[in-house]
Amino acid sequence: MTAVADETTRAAILRYLEATGTDPALGHQMFADDAVLEFPQSGERFTGRETILAWRSRYPARVTMTLRRIVGSGDLWVAEGQTRYDGADPMYGVTILEFRDGLVVRETIYGGPPWEAPDWRAPYRDPM
Template identity: 35%
Template sequence: MKPEETVRALWERTQQRDWDGVGALLAEDAVVEWPVSGERIVGRDNYVRLNAEYPEGWTIRVLRLVADGEEVVSEVEVPHEESGLHRVASFWTVRDGRIVRGREYWSVPGSDEAPRWRAAYVEPM
């Protein structure tokens, strides 16, 4: 499986709640970091359990994947029934068909107020 196929499969299997399938895509010692919340998930089992136990009500839509060798970037939209819309930019390293490292930036669109000084140069999305 090409690295971008591995990452696409990760999101598809997560959407399907196929936790064994998600685990099969991760190296046993995979590390995934969430800098926005200051958390590091160490190990395949912790990554799978964290996602399996996340409160239900969410779906996943892959907006794009960009790959360069073993490095893959994904942009994903995750609407949740209770907590609203989330966007995530993820940077993955895939070796031998398994994710060995990830860094994900989860955010809520519109949660950062735009500074007034930029108003002359931008338009609302």
């Protein structure tokens, strides 16, 4: 894959993530008809772009995202960030996006709450 194609993919991922809480239909234009969305932590799998879009369109909370970074190339990309539901405390998460022919065929999402690092690690860590 070329650098131009990678930048096009990065821009599409950014549009998708920015539209997640406001316009799911806009973001889901980059999903293949047979795409799969998985949440390993809850054991859920949603199959098909229309099913995924219907699920996201009915999501009962207002979702806002703060992107930390997007990394990847070719057919495998990862986005890291924070998600807030109805303005609550942030949940940290990772979205793994797998592409085929320029469209998302699998999205896997992992998320969890922030936690305090134990004091014993302080001498070894760098500030973020």
